[in-house]
Amino acid sequence: MLKFFIQTYGCQANVADSQAIANFLVNLDCEQVFTENQADLILINTCAIRDKAEQKIYSYIGRLAKLQKQNSLLKIIIVGCIASYKKQEFYSRFNFITFVNGAREDKNILRDKLIEVVMLSQSSKNVLDIDLKFGGIKQEKKHSTQAFVNIMTGCNNFCTYCIVPFTRGREVSYSSQEILEKIKQDIILGAKEIVLLGQNVNSYKCPKSNINFASLLEAVAELDGEFWIRFVSPHPKDMTLDVIKIMAKYPDKICAFMHLPLQSGSNKILELMNRGYNTEKYLEQVGWVKEYLPHATISTDIIVGFPGETEKDFQDTIDIIKKIKFDNIFSFIFSPRKFTKAILMQDDLSYDQKQARLDFLQKLQVDISRENNEKYLGKILKCLVEKEAVNGMLLARSSGNHTVLFNGNIELIDSFVNINIDKVSATNLVGSLIK
Ligand code: SF4
Structure with a gap:
């Protein structure tokens, strides 16, 4: 029996892809293991969003050379976002790698390669019918019953700091009928939490019907069973009130949680980022959440030290954080990425100045999160x-x-x-x- 190990980096779209690969291999009679040195096949699902993450992945792959020396039959496959644009570099830098398949490549190529690797090591009769694009519930008992379900892939937004449109390609929505069928199966298999995934879920548009994100969300909530639904990420550019109303209509099914990425509290910086909304629009959407879902928590993403960010711009971000009082913030220092427009923008701040801003923001958020959490004492x-x-x-x-x-x-x-x-x-x- 072939034993495989998957190391996943990055966002939940990658988690969903890894789940789909794991399901595929388990159905080919392979066994998932949880340490690299037990494995005959190691898959690394890569993330290109920040340079630091990318460097970390290279050093991880470098460390696998030792394992490969000990076991020449070990196969190593690289997938995901970095694999989309550094395929040749992977092959030349790490000559022990078996195969590289980028996030925007045809999933059938990966499927065929996995079958080939499995067939070489065992005789499996199950050549299956699992679609690698959707993700879904993990089929091993050991795992949690969260099912990450891709409802779309890619992105058309070209935020000026973001590499995703280049690594995952343009936005494509999957058929609502196929998504619902997949979720029904996941529920039958025991899923208790369905996480709908897309780079910009609000722009979901079924290719075969007029179902948009709000109606898809409602259709999922109408399915029988005791389960929760979450979704990531909505984009403030496309967020509509009808999504919030659907959340309010199904409080037992749709989680009272909104992750709405703000990125900056300065309209000047939002424009430089090409985000397609301003702080007024964002505050209006937060107002909807507070009105229709008064118990909901709200989290966000903030980039600190984007090129051109002045002290005043940073202060605008701090002001909006104090005003909204987010429950949680995922905050990062701007990381210049290949292909993006922001890499060419003039950036006068030193790394230490950016770090100081990040530290200040994170300290503030710790106080806000603690204060927000105190509301739950005794509840x-x-x-x-x-x-x-x-x-x-x-x-x-x-x-x-x-x-x-x-x-x-x-x-x-x-x-x-x-x-x-x-x-x-x-x-x-x-x-x-x-x-
Ligand atoms: S919406 Fe912007 S940040 Fe999100 S994936 Fe698309 S380009 Fe990147």
């Missing part, structure tokens, strides 16, 4: 139990995407529980199980 939250936490407690997630820790039996993993919140910090809620 009972319905949570989905995901796994054991490192401290021996169980880790669950609330509808608002809080990490919730509690003491309980591992048999509770993958089930919904009610937890009374006893303690909070900026990053976690801690509680006790309501029996």
Whole structure:
């Protein structure tokens, strides 16, 4: 039996792709293992979003050379975003790599290569019918019952800092009928959380009908079963009130959580980023969320130190953060990426200045997150139990995407529980199980 290991970097689109590959291989009678040195096949799903991440991946691959020396039959396959534009560099820099397949290449090429690798090592009769584009639930019992489902791929937005349109190609929406069929199967297999994925889910448009994102979301919520739905990422450029209204209509199914990437609180910087909205429009959308989903949590992404960002622009970002009081912020220093327009923009700030801004922002957010979390003290939250936490407690997630820790039996993993919140910090809620 061929044993495979998958190392996934980057966003949930990559997680979904890795899940699809894992499902495919499991159905070819392969076994997923969780350390590299047990594996006959190692797949690395790469992320190109920031230079630091890219360098980290190169050093990881470099370290695999040793394993390859010990086991000349070991196959190493590189997929994902970096593989889209550095295929030749991978082959020449790491001559032990078996195969490279970029995120925007035809998935059938990868499928055929995987079949070839498996056939060389074992005789499998299952040559399957799993579609590598969708992702979906992991089929191994050990894993959580989150199903990441791609509803589209690629992006047409060309934000000036972002490499994704170059690595994943132009936006393509998948058929709503196929998506719904896939989700139905995932629910039958035990999925408790469906995560709809796209670079810009609000611009979803079924190629075979007039179903848009709001109607797709409603169609998923109408499916039978006890499960939650999340989606990432909506884009403020295309966010519409009808999506929020659908969320409010199905509070038991659609999680009260909105990740709405702001990127900057300065209209000048938003324009330089080619984001297609201004802070006024963004604040209007946050107003919708607060009106229709008063208990929802809101998180965002912020880039600090974009070329041309003055102290005043940064202060505008700080002001909007204080105004909205996000529950969570994913914040990063601007990372110049190949092919993008921003790489050519004049950038006068030193790295230390950018780091100082990032530190300031992150410190502020810790205080805001802690203050927001205090609202949950003494409240009972319905949570989905995901796994054991490192401290021996169980880790669950609330509808608002809080990490919730509690003491309980591992048999509770993958089930919904009610937890009374006893303690909070900026990053976690801690509680006790309501029996
Ligand atoms: S919307 Fe902008 S940031 Fe998001 S993937 Fe597309 S180009 Fe990148």
